[in-house]
Amino acid sequence: MSEQETSFRAPRGTYDLLPPASLEWRHVMGLAMDVFALSGYDPVETPIFEHTEVFERGVGEATEVVGKQMYTFTDRGDRSLTLRPEGTAPVVRAVLEHNLHRGPLPLKLAYAGPMFRQERPQKGRYRQFWQVGIEAIGVDAAALDAEVIELGQRFLRDCGVETTLLLNSIGHLDPDCRGGYLAELRRFLQARRDDLAEDDRDRVDRNPLRTFDSKERATVAVMKDAPLITDHLCADCDAHFAAVRALLGDLEVPYVLEPRLVRGLDYYTRTAFEFVSGELGSQNAVGGGGRYDGLAESLGGDALPGIGFALGIDRIVIARGTHEVPRRVHVYVVAVGDETAARAALKLATQLRRAGIGADLDLAGRSMKGQMKQASGSGARWAAILGERELASGKATLKDLTTSDQREVDVDQVAEVVRP
Numbered sequence: 001m002s003e004q005e006t007s008f009r010a011p012r013g014t015y016d017l018l019p020p021a022s023l024e025w026r027h028v029m030g031l032a033m034d035v036f037a038l039s040g041y042d043p044v045e046t047p048i049f050e051h052t053e054v055f056e057r058g059v060g061e062a063t064e065v066v067g068k069q070m071y072t073f074t075d076r077g078d079r080s081l082t083l084r085p086e087g088t089a090p091v092v093r094a095v096l097e098h099n100l101h102r103g104p105l106p107l108k109l110a111y112a113g114p115m116f117r118q119e120r121p122q123k124g125r126y127r128q129f130w131q132v133g134i135e136a137i138g139v140d141a142a143a144l145d146a147e148v149i150e151l152g153q154r155f156l157r158d159c160g161v162e163t164t165l166l167l168n169s170i171g172h173l174d175p176d177c178r179g180g181y182l183a184e185l186r187r188f189l190q191a192r193r194d195d196l197a198e199d200d201r202d203r204v205d206r207n208p209l210r211t212f213d214s215k216e217r218a219t220v221a222v223m224k225d226a227p228l229i230t231d232h233l234c235a236d237c238d239a240h241f242a243a244v245r246a247l248l249g250d251l252e253v254p255y256v257l258e259p260r261l262v263r264g265l266d267y268y269t270r271t272a273f274e275f276v277s278g279e280l281g282s283q284n285a286v287g288g289g290g291r292y293d294g295l296a297e298s299l300g301g302d303a304l305p306g307i308g309f310a311l312g313i314d315r316i317v318i319a320r321g322t323h324e325v326p327r328r329v330h331v332y333v334v335a336v337g338d339e340t341a342a343r344a345a346l347k348l349a350t351q352l353r354r355a356g357i358g359a360d361l362d363l364a365g366r367s368m369k370g371q372m373k374q375a376s377g378s379g380a381r382w383a384a385i386l387g388e389r390e391l392a393s394g395k396a397t398l399k400d401l402t403t404s405d406q407r408e409v410d411v412d413q414v415a416e417v418v419r420p
């Protein structure tokens with residue numbers, strides 16, 4: 001390879017996932033899908049790219065995600081396509097396209113995969129990042145909100161991430177609810193436009209709720225006195241929110257009410273929540289979600305309520321701190337001596353693998369000492385040693401690498417003895 005070719009780097013904001021970090025990723029994603037399955041969520045896969053309109057209409061053109069962060073391109077057929085920046089709009093698009101909502105409701109779907117947003121990279125913020133998420137579609141009962149939120153919190157706890165659950169309701173779009181509130185918020189902001197950070201001033205007319213997301217000190221100070229959505233909910237949204245809180249109380253899910261939590265995507269209605277961690281610095285949201293009762297209609301479908309969340313795997317892995325994952329190699333086969341021992345070792349490793357037991361061995365001609373080092377580095381519980389003496393008697397020496405105890409067993413019995 002020329003020097004130029006070897007100097008390629010992964011694009012800015014992306015990274016390669018290499019062992020052992022990649023093992024932890026698979027472990028966390030597998031755990032998520034298993035925990036979600038316990039509540040009846042089946043896996044769904046949608047394409048990595050969609051027609052751009054799915055996000056423009058689903059997520060909202062006034063959002064940062066659609067306005068500034070999408071990887072959008074025109075293909076050779078002159079279609080505008082976008083690498084998915086999130087998973088909810090695609091899942092709802094798929095549900096509508098395949099009429100899944102004509103069957104029993106709620107639909108419960110789970111996904112795991114890469115998402116793409118052209119943001120300024122920093123710790124915990126990447127241009128290709130991974131999410132696991134669920135969507136529960138077709139039912140607007142508060143019990144579904146409680147189920148979804150409890151599930152997110154339980155999974156995070158199971159995988160060793162301590163988070164605080166922030167909870168809010170942002171009502172719905174009618175004038176007697178969020179619509180009226182937005183008019184009041186806009187009036188409040190217009191009167192204080194000069195006190196806002198300069199970058200936030202154009203949000204006042206375009207998308208006033210977004211001013212709550214600002215991290216600019218001047219804006220944060222203004223927002224302390226801003227009217228709050230929770231004081232302006234209509235009776236139905238208020239009752240829904242009260243029911244969600246009561247059910248979370250029944251399930252002993254701790255939460256903190258955060259009336260300034262508005263979330264960054266336009267499809268949200270009513271319940272909005274975020275799981276935040278103190279381990280992450282400024283990108284402190286490990287995950288977030290909420291209800292999106294109007295999303296299906298904005299994609300041109302029937303009215304179809306829904307609620308879900310997505311959790312960032314990159315951030316979960318940072319917040320977990322411990323990087324331990326179950327290792328797959330259970331037995332390391334060590335051959336001592338000539339070609340006959342090496343052949344017997346390959347045969348024993350193969351027998352173990354066929355019996356469903358993780359096994360590995362040295363194929364690079366290492367000394368016994370070198371092989372024992374490989375064995376302990378592999379995470380294996382056992383070393384199965386095949387030397388001249390063992391081969392002559394059809395036996396293997398099994399060494400328990402956790403206690404250093406040793407014993408001889410028939411080669412054919414190794415699988416039985418070591419089976420976890």
Ligand code: HAM
Nearest residue numbers: 086088125126129285286287288289290308309310312
């Ligand atoms: P979101 O809040 O945009 O929601 O993203 C969810 C999570 O994805 C974030 O809390 C964060 O952990 C992770 N994440 C987002 N952007 C990045 C990034 N640039 N780098 C690393 N991690 C990131 C959604 O995406 C909604 N679809 C969630 C949802 C599902 N709402 C209802 N159903």
